[in-house]
Amino acid sequence: MTISIRSVEKKFGRYPALNQVDLEIADGELVALLGPSGSGKTTLLRTIAGLEFPDEGQVLFENEDVTFASAAARRVGFVFQQYALFKHMTVAKNIAFGLDVRKGKDKPNKAEIARRVDELLKLVELDGLGKRYPSQLSGGQRQRVALSRALAVQPSVLLLDEPFGALDATVRKSLRKELRRVHDATGVTTIFVTHDQEEALELADRVAILNAGRIEQIGTPDEVHDHPATPFVCGFVGEANRFEGVVSGQRFTAGPVVLAAPNAPDGEAVAFVRPHDLVLDAAGFPARVERVVIQGPLANIDASLPDGRRIDISVARDEAVQFTGEIRLSARRTHVFGV
Amino acid sequence: MAPFGARRRILDDDHPMTAETISMSRPPAARRPLFRRRSALPGFGLTLGVTLTILSLIVLIPLSAIAIKASSLSPAQFVAAAFSERAIAAYRLSFGAAFVAAVINGVFGVLTTWALVRYDFPGKSVVNALVDLPFALPTAVAGIALATLYSPNGWVGQYLTPLGIKAAYNPVGVTIALTFIGLPFVVRTLEPVMRDLSADVEEAAASLGAGRIDTILRVILPALGPAWLTGFALAFARGVGEYGSVIFIAGNMPYKSEIAPLLIIIQLEQFEYANAAAIALVMLGVSFLMLLIINAVQAWSRRFS
Numbered sequence: 001m002t003i004s005i006r007s008v009e010k011k012f013g014r015y016p017a018l019n020q021v022d023l024e025i026a027d028g029e030l031v032a033l034l035g036p037s038g039s040g041k042t043t044l045l046r047t048i049a050g051l052e053f054p055d056e057g058q059v060l061f062e063n064e065d066v067t068f069a070s071a072a073a074r075r076v077g078f079v080f081q082q083y084a085l086f087k088h089m090t091v092a093k094n095i096a097f098g099l100d101v102r103k104g105k106d107k108p109n110k111a112e113i114a115r116r117v118d119e120l121l122k123l124v125e126l127d128g129l130g131k132r133y134p135s136q137l138s139g140g141q142r143q144r145v146a147l148s149r150a151l152a153v154q155p156s157v158l159l160l161d162e163p164f165g166a167l168d169a170t171v172r173k174s175l176r177k178e179l180r181r182v183h184d185a186t187g188v189t190t191i192f193v194t195h196d197q198e199e200a201l202e203l204a205d206r207v208a209i210l211n212a213g214r215i216e217q218i219g220t221p222d223e224v225h226d227h228p229a230t231p232f233v234c235g236f237v238g239e240a241n242r243f244e245g246v247v248s249g250q251r252f253t254a255g256p257v258v259l260a261a262p263n264a265p266d267g268e269a270v271a272f273v274r275p276h277d278l279v280l281d282a283a284g285f286p287a288r289v290e291r292v293v294i295q296g297p298l299a300n301i302d303a304s305l306p307d308g309r310r311i312d313i314s315v316a317r318d319e320a321v322q323f324t325g326e327i328r329l330s331a332r333r334t335h336v337f338g339v
Numbered sequence: 340m341a342p343f344g345a346r347r348r349i350l351d352d353d354h355p356m357t358a359e360t361i362s363m364s365r366p367p368a369a370r371r372p373l374f375r376r377r378s379a380l381p382g383f384g385l386t387l388g389v390t391l392t393i394l395s396l397i398v399l400i401p402l403s404a405i406a407i408k409a410s411s412l413s414p415a416q417f418v419a420a421a422f423s424e425r426a427i428a429a430y431r432l433s434f435g436a437a438f439v440a441a442v443i444n445g446v447f448g449v450l451t452t453w454a455l456v457r458y459d460f461p462g463k464s465v466v467n468a469l470v471d472l473p474f475a476l477p478t479a480v481a482g483i484a485l486a487t488l489y490s491p492n493g494w495v496g497q498y499l500t501p502l503g504i505k506a507a508y509n510p511v512g513v514t515i516a517l518t519f520i521g522l523p524f525v526v527r528t529l530e531p532v533m534r535d536l537s538a539d540v541e542e543a544a545a546s547l548g549a550g551r552i553d554t555i556l557r558v559i560l561p562a563l564g565p566a567w568l569t570g571f572a573l574a575f576a577r578g579v580g581e582y583g584s585v586i587f588i589a590g591n592m593p594y595k596s597e598i599a600p601l602l603i604i605i606q607l608e609q610f611e612y613a614n615a616a617a618i619a620l621v622m623l624g625v626s627f628l629m630l631l632i633i634n635a636v637q638a639w640s641r642r643f644s
Binding site for chain 1: 537539540542543544545546547548549550553557558561562564642643
């Protein structure tokens with residue numbers, strides 16, 4: 001199912017939640033909507049779901065205008081951050097709900113529903129737990145139930161609102177893999193909202209980065225990380241040291257920091273350097289190592305510039321020994337944006 | 340003899356020594372409190388002590404006095420007093436009308452709570468306060484007001500009479516009075532639970548294709564079930580014991596519209612204290628049994644939480 005969002009606007013009171021948002025999602029894609037809280041990512045997801053309706057613009061499913069169609073009519077599967085399971089129903093009843101409420105000839109018979117429930121329980125690796133109540137499950141298991149409940153109606157699109165937000169780190173990681181596996185197994189177009197960039201970059205085919213109701217950039221995880229389109233994306237996706245300074249003659253200068261800025265126009269600018277793009281270079285700018293923290297295979301180095309500002313450097317653990325006392329640095333890659 | 344606890348340790352068949360070794364190497368345990376688990380929450384002794392004292396003074400001792408007083412009757416006298424035709428008619432009216440009133444409140448209480456919790460409308464705080472009025476109003480005032488309104492030539496009663504409905508001085512009047520005093524119990528019990536129902540759950544139902552009716556019947560009402568039962572039980576219990584508001588509207592005709600609490604008063608006025616206690620004892624037993632049943636139903640309906 002392809003999904004097109006065309007110039008969608010939505011205001012809550014006077015506060016614009018979505019501002020001229022355009023987004024095209026291809027059939028079978030797994031897309032992440034990434035942004036800080038208040039960026040409009042959840043509103044966009046709910047607009048696609050039919051749980052919110054835009055003030056302006058259109059939502060199209062497979063070229064059909066569904067802008068004002070109800071959630072039920074759109075056949076979307078929606079997974080909520082807090083699971084939103086029906087507490088008074090068993091796991092099996094929860095999963096069967098979407099089929100149970102169908103009327104007339106659309107409603108599958110009991111045996112068929114039971115078979116479908118079993119199938120879904122297997123898919124999310126919860127076989128045998130059908131008779132439990134949601135309160136008897138762990139958070140991760142509940143979210144799996146919510147996922148299979150959404151999948152039971154064979155939705156045209158699966159929408160997940162911060163699906164792993166309420167779970168602890170280890171469960172989150174395994175469920176992430178699980179979602180990717182389920183997506184690949186079912187091939188259903190999937191959109192999920194997250195504020196966790198690691199989650200978005202690891203899981204999604206494409207990532208849309210939202211800020212203040214606008215889409216700042218949409219692209220593959222590599223694209224948004226390596227070729228950020230805006231200063232916001234550069235600062236939000238991945239770690240970055242930020243410098244405010246001036247470009248003149250393809251050189252960016254901010255106090256003691258001098259960086260190569262090929263093809264950047266002269267004038268005031270902000271520059272971003274990823275911690276892992278900083279390397280030792282006798283011809284570079286000076287800095288002093290304050291602290292070295294080993295994190296698994298990496299060493300994170302906390303250094304200070306002559307003007308007192310701090311920068312972060314990240315290198316392979318073996319190279320950490322070279323980072324002591326006064327050092328000189330240059331950047332392998334710099335992202336410079338004019339202001 | 341093995342120390343307490345050793346028996347409960349599961350002995351592994353393959354390594355019968357392991358468990359024994361562990362228990363041998365354990366340092367002697369500190370003294371364990373006799374009948375409760377250690378808890379970081381202070382005040383257990385004090386609060387339980389006060390609770391038991393108050394319960395004894397206010398509830399248990401007066402209630403046992405009823406039993407003691409009633410036991411001064413011989414079995415034959417007891418049966419004659421407690422199960423006379425008049426008494427049985429009174430029980431039937433008291434429990435029956437209280438039940439019907441609680442059912443009515445169960446239905447309209449849900450609707451009232453729904454309106455109060457889910458919508459904003461002008462005058463909401465006034466409606467909210469009105470719901471509590473039956474709690475605060477002296478019951479006799481309520482009784483007189485209801486009797487005046489519903490009597491055959493009262494404001495409401497005059498329109499009911501041509502329809503052949505007699506709403507005062509009969510069991511219908513009793514039910515009206517009990518409905519009046521029971522409403523806030525249902526509303527105030529349901530309110531916090533309905534407020535806590537998350538919008539998520541309804542949205543989930545909608546996204547799965549459920550219509551509004553299905554969402555209400557299959558998702559919202561079942562989630563309210565336990566709280567509804569509590570409200571129902573409270574309204575019912577209050578109705579069984581209600582006296583002040585009922586006697587003005589009931590008409591108080593023996594065998595027809597005489598409630599059991601009134602019958603007790605009548606016995607007292609005739610200095611038949613033991614007979615009064617016998618009737619009271621029956622009411623006590625039936626009430627206790629019904630509350631017990633309702634609690635059991637409630638426990639069952641909470642099986643999912």
